[in-house]
Amino acid sequence: MSDNKKTLTITDAEWEVMRVAWATQETTSKEVTDILNEKTEWKSTTVKTLLSRLVDKGMLGTTRNGNKFTYFPLVEERKSIEALSKELLTKVCSKKVGNVLESIIDDSLLSFDDIDQLERLLKEKRKSAVKEVPCNCIKGQCQCHLVS
Ligand SMILES: [Zn+2]
Numbered sequence: 225m226s227d228n229k230k231t232l233t234i235t236d237a238e239w240e241v242m243r244v245a246w247a248t249q250e251t252t253s254k255e256v257t258d259i260l261n262e263k264t265e266w267k268s269t270t271v272k273t274l275l276s277r278l279v280d281k282g283m284l285g286t287t288r289n290g291n292k293f294t295y296f297p298l299v300e301e302r303k304s305i306e307a308l309s310k311e312l313l314t315k316v317c318s319k320k321v322g323n324v325l326e327s328i329i330d331d332s333l334l335s336f337d338d339i340d341q342l343e344r345l346l347k348e349k350r351k352s353a354v355k356e357v358p359c360n361c362i363k364g365q366c367q368c369h370l371v372s
Pocket residue numbers: 317318319359360361365366367368
């Protein structure tokens with residue numbers, strides 16, 4: 225299974241756990257519980273369940289030292305974030321992708337470096353831009369088909 229496919233199947237709760245695994249590179253259920261305690265009220269049993277689901281899904285690896293389990297990421301954070309943004313864009317008509325990107329940028333606090341990077345990227349994208357983006361929806365899932 226590809227990294228992309230794996231990421232698509234993880235829940236929001238599992239994503240929270242993955243962020244700890246990516247940040248620490250090696251962690252325990254106690255550490256995950258302690259860290260996430262600041263934003264969730266998950267009990268250690270909940271975290272243990274999430275960790276074992278992530279192991280089943282191939283997102284985390286695990287090793288056992290005595291009776292203590294440690295967990296480490298098997299999928300890169302960068303790849304998972306890419307898959308997440310790709311997944312988001314498959315949920316809208318391709319004609320609306322420009323609007324989605326616009327609102328993401330509008331809602332984001334950006335550094336000067338980020339903006340330089342985006343400007344460079346946009347300049348590059350202009351070279352392959354089209355007059356009108358074609359709709360990629362099935363009939364009845366967007367309004368593009370109503371016009372013709
Ligand atoms: Zn469409």
